[in-house]
Amino acid sequence: xxxxxxxxxxxxxxxxxxxxxxxxxxxxxxxxxxxxxxxxxxxxxxxxxxxxxxxxxxxxxxxxxxxxxxxxxxxxxxxxxxxxxxxxxxxxxxxxxxxxxxxxxxxxxxxxxxxxxxxxxxxxxxxxxxxxxxxxxxxxxxxxxxxxxxxxxxxxxxxxxxxxxxxxxxxxxxxxxxxxxxxxxxxxxxxxxxxxxxxxxxxxxxxxxxxxxxxxxxxxxxxxxxxxxxxxxxxxxxxxxxxxxxxxxxxxxxxxxxxxxxxxxxxxxxxxxxxxxxxxxxxxxxxxxxxxxxxxxxxxxxxxxxxxxxxxxxxxxxxxxxxxxxxxxxxxxxxxxxxxxxxxxxxxxx
Amino acid sequence: xxxxxxxxxxxxxxxxxxxxxxxxxxxxxxxxxxxxxxxxxxxxxxxxxxxxxxxxxxxxxxxxxxxxxxxxxxxxxxxx
Numbered sequence: 001x002x003x004x005x006x007x008x009x010x011x012x013x014x015x016x017x018x019x020x021x022x023x024x025x026x027x028x029x030x031x032x033x034x035x036x037x038x039x040x041x042x043x044x045x046x047x048x049x050x051x052x053x054x055x056x057x058x059x060x061x062x063x064x065x066x067x068x069x070x071x072x073x074x075x076x077x078x079x080x081x082x083x084x085x086x087x088x089x090x091x092x093x094x095x096x097x098x099x100x101x102x103x104x105x106x107x108x109x110x111x112x113x114x115x116x117x118x119x120x121x122x123x124x125x126x127x128x129x130x131x132x133x134x135x136x137x138x139x140x141x142x143x144x145x146x147x148x149x150x151x152x153x154x155x156x157x158x159x160x161x162x163x164x165x166x167x168x169x170x171x172x173x174x175x176x177x178x179x180x181x182x183x184x185x186x187x188x189x190x191x192x193x194x195x196x197x198x199x200x201x202x203x204x205x206x207x208x209x210x211x212x213x214x215x216x217x218x219x220x221x222x223x224x225x226x227x228x229x230x231x232x233x234x235x236x237x238x239x240x241x242x243x244x245x246x247x248x249x250x251x252x253x254x255x256x257x258x259x260x261x262x263x264x265x266x267x268x269x270x271x272x273x274x275x276x277x278x279x280x281x282x283x284x285x286x287x288x289x290x291x292x293x294x295x296x297x298x299x300x301x302x303x304x305x306x307x308x309x310x311x312x313x314x315x316x317x318x319x320x321x322x323x324x325x326x327x328x329x330x331x332x333x334x335x336x337x338x339x340x341x342x343x344x345x346x347x348x349x350x
Numbered sequence: 351x352x353x354x355x356x357x358x359x360x361x362x363x364x365x366x367x368x369x370x371x372x373x374x375x376x377x378x379x380x381x382x383x384x385x386x387x388x389x390x391x392x393x394x395x396x397x398x399x400x401x402x403x404x405x406x407x408x409x410x411x412x413x414x415x416x417x418x419x420x421x422x423x424x425x426x427x428x429x430x
Contacts, residue, residue, distance in 0.1 A: 004408040017401035018408070026403045033403060051394050 005123035013126050021048045042105035049105045056105075056176050063177030065103045070184045072098065078278070078291035089287040097235055097244040101139060108175070113138040132165045142250075143228050143274070148306040152228050153252055157307045169195075186263070193219045209315070218259075220272040222315040224305035226254040232337060233277030236285050244286070248277040254314070257329035257345035260298050273329060273345065274303035279337040295340040300329065325349065 008014040019026060024037030042049050045066070050057040064070045072084055072094060081087045084094055100115045107113045108130040111120050116138030121131065130136070137145040142152065145166065150156025159169070167175075169191040182188045194201055202214040209222070233248035257273045259266065276299050283290040314321045321327065328347040355361055 003411070004405070006409055009405065009409070015398055016396055017399040018404040019399040019401045020396060022404075024404070026400050028403050030407070051396060 003120075003123050005125065008124045008126075011126065014124075040104060040106060042107075045104075053105075059173075059177040059179040060105070061177070062179060062181045063175065064182060064185055064188070065175060066177070067181075068098060068102050069182065071101060073183050077297055078293050080292050089283075089290055093235065093244060093283050093286055093290070096237075096242065097246060100243075103139070108135045115139060116141070129165075129167055132167070136166045142230075144306040147225075147227055150307075153307055154225050155307065155309060158309050186261075186266075190265075192265075215267050216269045218266065218268040218271040218302075218304070220303070220305050220308070221256050221268075221270055222321070223308045223310065223312060224254075224272050225307045225309060225312060226252045227272070227274050227303055227305040227307070229253050229275035230277035231275060231335070232279050233282050234279070234285065235283055246277070246282075251275075253333075254327055255300070255329045255333060256327050257300060257347055260300070260302055260345055266302070270347065271302045272305050273300045274305070275300050280339075281337070297339055298341040298345055299339045300342045300345050 004014075004018075013021075018024070021041040022037050022039065023041075025033050025035070027033040041047055045057055045061055060066050075090060075094065075098065076082070076084055079087065079090055081090060084090050103113060109128075110124060110126050112118055112134050121127065121134050132145070133149065137149060137151070140146070146152030148157045148160050148166070150160065171189070171191070173189060174191075178188065180188075199205065200207065200210050202210050205211050213222075229251050230248040231251065233246050235244040235246045237243070238245055253275070255273045256270050259268050259271045262268065278291070278294075278299055280291055280294045314324065314327055328349065329345055330349070331343075331346065334342055334346075
């Protein structure tokens with residue numbers, strides 16, 4: 001809601017006057033006053049915020065929260081085009097669907113993200129550290145943030161129960177960017193469990209299971225719970241064809257599979273997986289066969305699931321994992337519309 | 351006897367000053383000028399603009415009745 005508190009007017013931002021940021025005219029007539037008003041002044045990255053926070057803007061222009069390059073590159077990897085500029089149909093999908101995930105300064109620091117509910121968080125108060133439940137959850141609520149807070153799935157994350165927020169693990173670089181352009185979120189410096197739990201490093205741990213499994217398993221294989229998986233996403237135009245709305249089916253599952261992309265940072269052989277909503281026909285409302293490369297990329301992805309607990313059903317004993325076929329990705333988990341590449345993540349069973 | 355240039359104290363001081371500038375400049379060049387997340391604020395003076403009419407309306411509780419809430423089905427955008 002657009003009610004502004006008297007306390008806000010005393011702050012540095014409040015003292016600037018509404019018009020400095022929002023434009024418009026200082027007139028008693030509502031319509032005339034609002035005629036040239038901009039409700040979202042931070043949408044222009046070089047606008048009013050940059051005047052004082054130029055350093056942040058300089059890095060934020062490359063932040064994945066701003067340029068959503070991760071989504072763009074993810075979409076284009078399924079296509080046969082090098083760039084989104086080469087394909088008007090992919091450009092349309094990006095502009096009418098993906099773009100809603102783009103975040104402005106105001107989407108986190110003063111209001112809720114527009115794809116969530118929009119509106120001011122607290123009477124125009126600026127939050128140096130945005131409140132997780134109003135901002136991060138607004139965009140990531142269906143998966144990691146929702147799972148972390150216990151809103152999706154079973155129990156929340158033990159770190160959430162202890163009062164930790166997203167910002168306690170993710171450094172400010174994960175939000176404001178580092179000034180470097182990343183193709184995906186996996187390229188940027190991300191938090192690791194071992195940043196805090198250094199004493200549990202395989203080989204140094206007083207817990208034998210950590211030493212025995214070494215780098216074979218990601219931490220989540222033993223310590224995460226079921227996560228939210230989306231299937232069969234399809235987009236459709238809204239009435240005036242200005243946006244593409246998506247619908248999908250969701251299912252809580254816990255699946256361990258082979259690591260689709262081992263890297264020096266994440267060398268594990270076995271990881272927790274999550275099914276992404278994309279199917280070969282996801283964008284058929286826009287154009288047929290928009291994802292010709294679909295079968296070359298798995299649509300089960302490595303998932304650093306954010307609902308960690310010390311004790312889980314699969315780490316109760318050796319047998320609860322080693323003799324438990326249900327937790328490993330198998331042929332029966334794959335559906336007709338899955339990418340052929342997903343079959344390579346099935347864990348070979350003796 | 352005419353004093354040699356490099357025996358002149360003023361000349362030595364000038365050389366030392368020049369060397370210091372070169373060393374400091376060189377050090378900063380090696381450090382680069384990348385903006386880091388720690389180097390965030392570049393404050394400038396912005397002259398306040400009278401917004402008394404806006405404030406009169408937007409600080410009044412009566413605005414609650416005329417408020418526009420924006421909803422997008424509230425699904426959290428990740429496809430729930």
